[in-house]
Amino acid sequence: MSYGMDGKTVVVSGAAGGIGAAVARRFAAAGATLVLGDLNAVSLEVLAGELAALTTVHALAGDVSVPADCENLMAMAAADAGRLDVLVNTAGVWTEGPSDQITEEEWDMVLGVNLKGTFFCCRYAIPHLKKTEGCIINLSSDAGVVGTPETAVYTASKGGVSLLTKSLALELAPFQVRCVAVCPADVMTPMLEGQARDYGGGDPEAYFRRLLASYPQRSKARFITPEQVAELVFYLAGPAAAPITGALISIDYGTSAGYSYE
Numbered sequence: 001m002s003y004g005m006d007g008k009t010v011v012v013s014g015a016a017g018g019i020g021a022a023v024a025r026r027f028a029a030a031g032a033t034l035v036l037g038d039l040n041a042v043s044l045e046v047l048a049g050e051l052a053a054l055t056t057v058h059a060l061a062g063d064v065s066v067p068a069d070c071e072n073l074m075a076m077a078a079a080d081a082g083r084l085d086v087l088v089n090t091a092g093v094w095t096e097g098p099s100d101q102i103t104e105e106e107w108d109m110v111l112g113v114n115l116k117g118t119f120f121c122c123r124y125a126i127p128h129l130k131k132t133e134g135c136i137i138n139l140s141s142d143a144g145v146v147g148t149p150e151t152a153v154y155t156a157s158k159g160g161v162s163l164l165t166k167s168l169a170l171e172l173a174p175f176q177v178r179c180v181a182v183c184p185a186d187v188m189t190p191m192l193e194g195q196a197r198d199y200g201g202g203d204p205e206a207y208f209r210r211l212l213a214s215y216p217q218r219s220k221a222r223f224i225t226p227e228q229v230a231e232l233v234f235y236l237a238g239p240a241a242a243p244i245t246g247a248l249i250s251i252d253y254g255t256s257a258g259y260s261y262e
């Protein structure tokens, strides 16, 4: 089913990542033209090569924390694809740890990619989205809805993404441009694997078990798949989601719903 994606152009930042690649594949399967960005030029090239068999793909390596790179990505959509209908901001990085051990470098890096990068991709997409009455889907997080211990920097960045989404939705509503945030709990991607490797104290499986233990499903808890997130993003970008803007859409097995007791 095309869901109206034929002839549309979708920009995905962080496209070489777990969620970004799943999003790109979902839109490619629906016939959208893709403009893909990522810091990792090699993985981006591999993905673009894979999807070129399905649709027209443009790819540009760049760093979303550098506004000029965000501007270049949106300019590529306008120049090479001729239009920009959907922007999906998935580029992101993780850090965790006691706040009294966080460095200024970590703060600047995480806020620079997750919050500044998301904003400046939106900022440079807006003039093009106004022409197509398009939409923005930002990857926030359950950590952009509720707090968790030892994640102050990441939650600050995602809390910012959640509220900039709401403000942009109001600002852009008169232009028929929608802005929505998707808020997943733990998705099995290279980011989550990296968390377990870097912060799991040498036991990644124990790290995963600790995360799942906080889920309301208890012993039957499991991680979300990138494809499940991509399907939600795809729905939110389509015509059936026309009334949805300014919303934080949770996909988290209820982890942000409130307290859960055994």
Ligand SMILES: NC(=O)c1ccc[n+]([C@@H]2O[C@H](COP(=O)([O-])OP(=O)(O)OC[C@H]3O[C@@H](n4cnc5c(N)ncnc54)[C@H](O)[C@@H]3O)[C@@H](O)[C@H]2O)c1
Binding pocket: 013, 014, 015, 016, 017, 018, 019, 020, 037, 038, 039, 040, 062, 063, 064, 065, 089, 090, 091, 092, 093, 113, 117, 139, 140, 141, 142, 183, 184, 185, 186, 187, 188, 189, 190, 191, 192
């Ligand atoms: N995986 C999860 O559990 C989870 C949960 C909630 C929210 N999220 C959010 O979803 C988004 C995607 O996460 P993921 O799990 O796919 O992560 P991932 O690490 O698999 O992919 C992230 C991608 O972003 C790219 N990237 C990093 N810094 C960049 C920069 N400066 N410029 C351009 N690209 C850059 C990376 O190269 C990578 O390809 C992120 O914003 C993340 O915070 C992830």
